[in-house]
Amino acid sequence: MSSAPHRIAHLDMDAFYASVELLRYPELRGKPVVIGGGRNAVPEILPDGSRRFARLRDYAGRGVVTTSTYEARALGVFSAMGMMKAAQLAPDAILLPTDFDSYRHYSRLFKAAVATFTSDIEDRGIDEIYIDLSDVPGEPADIGTRIKQAVREATGLSCSICIAPNKLLAKIGSELDKPDGLTLLAASDVPLRIWPLPVRKVNGIGPKATEKLAALGIATVGDLASADLGMLQTHFGRSYAAWLAEIAQGHDERPVVTSSEPKSMSRETTFERDLHPKQDRQTLSEVFTGLCQRLAEDLRRKGYVGRTIGVKLRYDDFHTVTRDLSMPAPTADAAQLRRAATECVKRVALDRKIRLLGVRVSALTPAGEVAPAALPVQAELPFADNA
Template sequence: MFMSSQQNHIAHLDMDAFYASVELLRYPELRGQAVVIGAGAAHQPVLQADGTRSYSRLRDYAGRGVVTTSTYEARALGVFSAMGLMKAAKLAPDAILLPTDFTAYRHYSKLFKAAVSAIAPKMEDRGIDEIYLDLKDQTDDIAIVAQRIKDAVVAATGLSCSIGVAPNKLLAKICSDLEKPNGLTILAAADIPSRIWPLLVKKINGIGPKSAEKLAVLGILTIEQLAMCDPAVLQANFGRVYSAWLMRVAQGIDEREVATRSEPKSISRESTLERDLHAKLDRNELSALFTHLCERVADDLVRKDYLGRTVGIKLRYADFSTVTRDLTLPDPTNNAQAIRQAAGECLRRVPLDKRLRLLGVRITSLSKPGGVLPTIAEQGELFAAQ
């Protein structure tokens, strides 16, 4: 039975290839090319005497970095976020490689959110490049409101976004991805069989690659097949809690509200691996991803103006068992190096003899800055002494 809140209009706004799009504002000559973001400052473009710029190529990269994001042209070659740059170089050796610039990304994030909030103030911030909006109190036609929001984002930033409008957050997030880039998709509850059910199960946020593979073994490839599956079969393969969730989301049911004013209790980033990796045999790839997650957590702290004191990790093994470990620091921080070293200490306290399918980093005990933070050097000395 489908969810019934047909008058509820929840929008999910997702900026299109956000980091890469910000870079293309700076380097417009790269439009239409395969561009990968994720390198360090050593790969900064060089201005030539004739006024042109020379760029690093992905084939020239050597190190343990990971892809932060990529343009749609690079994605067409198989290069996606959280992939190791060395692996990406094998897929797209001629792609342009640019360093990350989180200061610029945060600037444009603030610009687009301010523009949107002037039209739709009931906003849930979900990250540097995505938000949920509660539009049920809007008096104009919802398509007009959504287009007005898209136009405001372009006017404020020069960047495009994709918006999905649906009766709940689950469906809105799916819809925002259906017509990327620069898409606008509006869905009613009655549209679920025709527009949502034909999609692959991996389109549901929360069904990762391993779960999708396990469903495929059961002959479940589409959301419709999941919706029609015998609940007993799902429970036997996924357990009581996760199978119940699978049945609900396949029917388009999601009762979460747009959280406009809640204070976060924790900030976390995690990644479900494309394939199961072994901590020793795949050490370089896992280490690069681990560092990347810590950097993203630190960036979230800075963007949301928080410090955190308790750093934690989450590991999920190939057999779906999960372990967590935490470490409380002497002082709160938002520094990526400090978070990475604390997370590394946690990592030393977990078994690493089995293959991993998920890696996560979180920080809790959040507080607002109340004084001068330790410098990077001071924080490095702190952890060196431990």
């Protein structure tokens, strides 16, 4: 008796953060809305009970777009774009602040709804999951429709789902019919639906590889499928070339991983204005302490301790440096994190203004498996000492 065919789904919430905000502000439906403003972007309640919303043209600062509605995307505004550039493209777009507590709440709701169908779920972040539907009875179209309906009933939000033979095709397919899409892909669909796509649509082919492939005349997945393997090996090495050849044919053997340990956790902030290591030392020190405290809270909330502490600094010329330090014992204590991060900062040249500051913890271990050792605390961040 043959085993059931693999049926892997990728579920991606549609414009998730923006869609959550539209539940709160339904009068903004159908309008270009950008998420990523700070406190100044909180809507103003007018005397008649109506709301006055901030406009993107009034934004001033160094922030980036967290996400945008599809109407804003049609104007060229996408996530990770600088807010000032977005304001040039869509000056009349509505600007709203981010509310991650709310997004996490709706994330838990949609994942709980999917879990009523199967526990074979791989969590890929706040707004997407893989689902192994191989053992779920029913036709793929019916299962997908029922999952989408369960998510909508639980959250009031739409999602896009692709059901395919593997994770690679499911991930690509969930983007094909957005928003509110239900896509079914079989191996036989690869030439028609996958090969015409640009190579950047494949998860794992980043901007640098895309640029390198383009220089070789390879723009689409179909181009990659017909490329000479020896040529790919010459330019990308044996391992990556073999992977490129496999994914171009729609092959992927990765299983849905239902439990995974995070590799690292981090906190960082981009300043509204570039800060000087000496003149803005107090502000930098306070921000640095806050990052360490919030990172410690993240670790404790998720039940981890970490042994390797690192810092990231981005200067006003956009040059980025990182430094890390492995401690004798793992910790989730804010003061210990700050002390180790301070040692990392001492190894960085502080000779120009700083645009971004971040703190990271890796080499994570579940907190119940270790007893953290106490470390002495150093109170001040030495920005002035190294300037």
